[in-house]
Amino acid sequence: MARFSLLNGVADLMMLILIAWALQDGSKNSWMWAIIGGLVIGFASAVPWFIFPICYLGIVGITQRFKSRIWQSPILAMMIITAIGTILLLVTEFIALQIMGINLKFSESLTRTILPSMLLNLLFAFPIYVLIREINKLIYPVKNE
Amino acid sequence: MKSVNPRNVQVIIFLLVAAGVVLLALAGFIQPVIGTATNPIIQLQGYFTTRVQAVTEFITVPRDMASLRARNAELESEISQLQSQVIQLKQQLSEADVLYALLDFARQSPENQYIAAAVIGRDPSPFMHYVIIDHGSDSGIRHGMPVVTDQGLVGRVDAVTSKAARIQLITDPGSIMNVKLESLGVDGQISGSLTGETSLEMIPQNIDLQPGEIILSSGLGGSYPPNLLIGQVINVIKRETDLFQSAVIQPVVDFSNLNAVLVITNFRPVEIEPLIPSLIP
Numbered sequence: 117m118a119r120f121s122l123l124n125g126v127a128d129l130m131m132l133i134l135i136a137w138a139l140q141d142g143s144k145n146s147w148m149w150a151i152i153g154g155l156v157i158g159f160a161s162a163v164p165w166f167i168f169p170i171c172y173l174g175i176v177g178i179t180q181r182f183k184s185r186i187w188q189s190p191i192l193a194m195m196i197i198t199a200i201g202t203i204l205l206l207v208t209e210f211i212a213l214q215i216m217g218i219n220l221k222f223s224e225s226l227t228r229t230i231l232p233s234m235l236l237n238l239l240f241a242f243p244i245y246v247l248i249r250e251i252n253k254l255i256y257p258v259k260n261e
Numbered sequence: 262m263k264s265v266n267p268r269n270v271q272v273i274i275f276l277l278v279a280a281g282v283v284l285l286a287l288a289g290f291i292q293p294v295i296g297t298a299t300n301p302i303i304q305l306q307g308y309f310t311t312r313v314q315a316v317t318e319f320i321t322v323p324r325d326m327a328s329l330r331a332r333n334a335e336l337e338s339e340i341s342q343l344q345s346q347v348i349q350l351k352q353q354l355s356e357a358d359v360l361y362a363l364l365d366f367a368r369q370s371p372e373n374q375y376i377a378a379a380v381i382g383r384d385p386s387p388f389m390h391y392v393i394i395d396h397g398s399d400s401g402i403r404h405g406m407p408v409v410t411d412q413g414l415v416g417r418v419d420a421v422t423s424k425a426a427r428i429q430l431i432t433d434p435g436s437i438m439n440v441k442l443e444s445l446g447v448d449g450q451i452s453g454s455l456t457g458e459t460s461l462e463m464i465p466q467n468i469d470l471q472p473g474e475i476i477l478s479s480g481l482g483g484s485y486p487p488n489l490l491i492g493q494v495i496n497v498i499k500r501e502t503d504l505f506q507s508a509v510i511q512p513v514v515d516f517s518n519l520n521a522v523l524v525i526t527n528f529r530p531v532e533i534e535p536l537i538p539s540l541i542p
Contacts, residue, residue, distance in 0.1 A: 124456060126387045160393065162419060162427060162435075163386045209386055218435040220388065220455055228456060229387045 120240070125232025127240050130157055131205060134172055135197050135241075136248035138179040139190050143252060150176040167212050168205075175201040191245060198241045202234040359521045366411035367523060373486075375523040376400050381425070390433035390457060392519060397424045405484070405530035408522050413490035413513035414478060415522050417530070426524075431491065432457040432516055439482050440491060442468075443475035451476065451491065451510060461494060461508040468506070470497050476510055483531025 120127040130153045138146035154169030161168065178200060182193045210225055285291045360377065367375045378400075382393035396402055398421045408415040408428050416436065419429040429436055432453040440461070441448050450463045464470055474494040480487030492512040499506040 121387075124387050126385070128385070130385075157385050160382065160427075161384050161386045162389045162391045162429070162433075163384075206387070209388055213388055213434075216435070218388075220434055224455055225388070233387055 120236055122232040122236050124228045125230070125234070125236055127236040128202065128205065128233070129240065129244070131172065131175060131201055132198065132237060132240055132244040133248060134176055135179050135194060135201060136245045137252070138176050139183055139194060139197075139245070140249060140252040143256075146176045146180070147173065163209050164212050164216070167208055171201075171205040171208050174204060178204075191242065194241050194245045195238060198237045199234055202237050203230065206230045206233060356520070362411040363521060363523050366409070373525045374527040376402060376526055377521060377523055378402075378426075379521050380519050384427075388434065388455060390430040390436075390453060390516070391419065392428050392430065392522075394426050394428060394522060394524070395424070396524070397422045397426050399423045401526050402426050402524050403526075403529070407485050407489065407525045407528055409489060409525065410514055410519070410522055412515070413492070414485070415514055415516075415519065417484065418524065428522070430516055431512065432459055438485060439479045440476050441479040441487075442470070443477055445470070445474065448479050448481060449476075457516065459492065459510050459512055461510050462505060464506045464508070466499070466504070466506055470494060470499070470506060470508060472497060474508075483533055485530075486525065486528050 134146065134150055134153055137143050137149060150172040151169050154172040155165070158165035158168040175197065179193075179197050182197055183190075206225075206229065210220060210222065210230075213220055282291065363375075363377055367373075376396055378394035378396040380392045381395045384391035384393075394408075402418055402421055404418055404421055406418045408417060414431060416428045416430040416433070418426050420427040430453070431438060431451065434453050434455050436453040438451055439448060440451050442464075445468060447464060447468050449461050451459055451461050453459055461476065472494050476491045476493060478485040478487055478489040478491060490513055492510045494508045495511045496509040497506065498508060
């Protein structure tokens, strides 16, 4: 039940792990992990189940793009993609909930949910990146040397 | 004249000397002499004893240190285990308190059948106010069943798997339910919000709504059983231009510390959608 929250925002650790993994040099199957992670989260959430896999796939796609362009500074890429990914995911959720008939005010959603979530995700981005980098080194030691 | 035997003289002299020594000892005059004579021996003995002890310690103490260190590590490990047990027991005590409270509540309302379940998760989306419990359809939980605690109404079952269920809280922005005011006997609606704040709506303007008014479920619509405690009015919002007055309510359940709940299994929501008239015949 442990989750990190600020106002109504929460940190999306799954998204951070996916971004960090996709940024690693030796990482493989980021697309597959995006789908699996999205389905797991979508299954537990009351938000329509397909929102998370689609958004995570989009975020991994953006990460692959950034990886080839900002390859010299992966931490910077991690931060930028985290900010973009948080907005992409939460705005998509917001639109989906509006379509479902749940009345949410955008200004309130922005100030109490989207921005606090982004702040939390940015706070956790660096430690998650370092952790995933070390795991990646353990899994693919030869390629990284 | 008979000569004195020299052997007898020796014996006599020896006896006289012995008697003299005994007398001197009894009188206390011989002690300093003995002390002077034995002091060097005592000092010598002390010197040798100290050295022998030092050598003995040199040989035996390292072994003692190693055994003490091992014992110390063993005791520290034991302390850690006991501290861990204390934490576990405190946690179990806390859970037992919650379960006793739920049991008391279940005994007070024998007309309902309950399944106790632990809250094991929350909705990953920050927009939604849902919790996940550790019992599902295998335990007899079905979609739409109301969920309560010993304090009051929590929400209702939204989705079920064999081993788990998802509960929509009454604070969820998508939650709307029919309620009644206990003392005024007036029906209204409560709805959740993004922030978890719950508001009372649809109260006619001519009703004298006051803070502190108790809110119960009305049973209208068939989604919830009647007379479940929900909360009380804390702030009334009454504008002359509005058709209805509204109010902010304080739920009786502390949703931030929700650890265990009761699912009412003998209540099935009524499906009223076929009764709602549609534009297309």
